[in-house]
Amino acid sequence: MVTAINPVGPGGQPTKYAVAISTTGASTPGLATFVDFSGDTVLITASIGVDPYYLAVSSDGTTGYTLNRDTTVNSFDISPALLSTQVLQTTLLSGANPVSILPQGLHTYIAEPGRSAVADLAGSPPKLNQEFGPVSNPTYVVGVTNAPRVYTLGSDSSGHGQAYTLETTTDTIDQTPITIGSNPVYGVMTADGKRVFTMNKGDGTVSVINAQTNLLDTVPSTGKSFIPVGTNPLWADLVPTRNELVVANAGNGTSPGSVSIISIPLCSVTTVTGNQNSGCDPTNPVDATGFGTVLATVPVGVNPVMVAVLQDGTRAYVANAGDPTLPCAAVAVAGQSTVCSVSVINLTTNTVTATITSLPDAACAAAKPAVLCGRPNWIAATTGTPTGKVYVTSGDSNNMSVIRTDIDAIDTIVPLQGKGVAVRVTAP
Numbered sequence: 001m002v003t004a005i006n007p008v009g010p011g012g013q014p015t016k017y018a019v020a021i022s023t024t025g026a027s028t029p030g031l032a033t034f035v036d037f038s039g040d041t042v043l044i045t046a047s048i049g050v051d052p053y054y055l056a057v058s059s060d061g062t063t064g065y066t067l068n069r070d071t072t073v074n075s076f077d078i079s080p081a082l083l084s085t086q087v088l089q090t091t092l093l094s095g096a097n098p099v100s101i102l103p104q105g106l107h108t109y110i111a112e113p114g115r116s117a118v119a120d121l122a123g124s125p126p127k128l129n130q131e132f133g134p135v136s137n138p139t140y141v142v143g144v145t146n147a148p149r150v151y152t153l154g155s156d157s158s159g160h161g162q163a164y165t166l167e168t169t170t171d172t173i174d175q176t177p178i179t180i181g182s183n184p185v186y187g188v189m190t191a192d193g194k195r196v197f198t199m200n201k202g203d204g205t206v207s208v209i210n211a212q213t214n215l216l217d218t219v220p221s222t223g224k225s226f227i228p229v230g231t232n233p234l235w236a237d238l239v240p241t242r243n244e245l246v247v248a249n250a251g252n253g254t255s256p257g258s259v260s261i262i263s264i265p266l267c268s269v270t271t272v273t274g275n276q277n278s279g280c281d282p283t284n285p286v287d288a289t290g291f292g293t294v295l296a297t298v299p300v301g302v303n304p305v306m307v308a309v310l311q312d313g314t315r316a317y318v319a320n321a322g323d324p325t326l327p328c329a330a331v332a333v334a335g336q337s338t339v340c341s342v343s344v345i346n347l348t349t350n351t352v353t354a355t356i357t358s359l360p361d362a363a364c365a366a367a368k369p370a371v372l373c374g375r376p377n378w379i380a381a382t383t384g385t386p387t388g389k390v391y392v393t394s395g396d397s398n399n400m401s402v403i404r405t406d407i408d409a410i411d412t413i414v415p416l417q418g419k420g421v422a423v424r425v426t427a428p
Helices: 361-366
Strands: 017-023 029-036 042-050 052-057 063-068 072-077 088-091 100-104 107-112 117-122 127-132 140-142 149-155 161-167 178-180 184-189 195-200 205-210 226-228 233-239 244-249 256-263 294-302 304-309 315-320 341-346 351-359 376-382 389-394 399-404 409-415 419-425
Touching (some): 017 389, 029 063, 042 052, 052 100, 052 419, 063 100, 100 140, 107 149, 149 184, 149 195, 161 184, 161 195, 178 205, 184 233, 195 233, 205 233, 233 304, 244 304, 256 304, 256 315, 294 304, 294 315, 294 341, 294 351, 304 376, 315 376, 341 376, 351 361, 399 419
Antiparallel strands (some): 017 419, 063 072, 117 127, 149 161, 161 178, 184 195, 195 205, 205 226, 233 244, 244 256, 304 315, 315 341, 341 351, 389 399, 399 409
């Protein structure tokens, strides 16, 4: 008698996707492409609005949203069975000129500098519920799902930064903004909703808001409400396992930029000793000693535009777009070409351990082994077992590059059928 024994292999990869959008032209429909994490295969490509330029994904990874040049907002299920006819469309009010979108549970908030307002959409398809305003030059809405309040970043006519509080439980806005650093362009909120960090491009700082008290936080390491970083900070990602914030500083756009790595722990039952108070209220914790300390400033490539962190806390990946006035090349020639790349930062040693350079689209597609394609404009990272992956789109390439995190090298090139605009992952 022979008894078959099923082989026992490694655990299956979780079901998750990379969602990329691409543009086919200024007056033609864009495309949404879903890529399977485990096999790097294109599962579906659906048509979306004309010339999409911004992508957001709900925190549970089930719904995607795009802003399109034809003044529409698309929403769609993230499913390999999606059809183009199932992509929902919403039209905003005239002159909105939206720049970012935040799905936040029952509400979706869109910053509309053209109307000096924030649109509040609800339902399916999302419909305009109301507009909050006036909001001076809104650039970004910062928040997480189920947070009791989120913040709209803007600036007055002199560039002074402002954060307007949106109370999500009452669906109202506080018309007296919190004063933050100059020209805020991006922000992140911690997963527990307790702290907000804004990237102030105009003065090279990160402002800190205590979202529990709805006041500026006095940072223990500086005694001020901000943390000095590098020149032109414009993006950031949180590292929850290390209680750190990783900030991309663009620099002057033609010389190497940098990444600031900041310690941001709050007090806890295990870190009471040495903190500001003798106890720690878990519902309203204060900053731990060392909160706001810049642990390292790491030089990276020319013109970093975005950073994505593996949520296991091991590495950060920085998209360096290079000098925008020069074409990308593997080796820079002064005045003729620039290096476009992805820098890999080890978050234990805070050093660059690999640099992945790019080639123009035609050369990239033909290269063996695969190399980074074009000028990076968006990057998204996801942890996995035995390897995570990092997805990179480029505005001058029809290909999306996929980096394997076990070797920190390009593993696959995924065709998008249009020029890359942005990519998000359904799970970090």
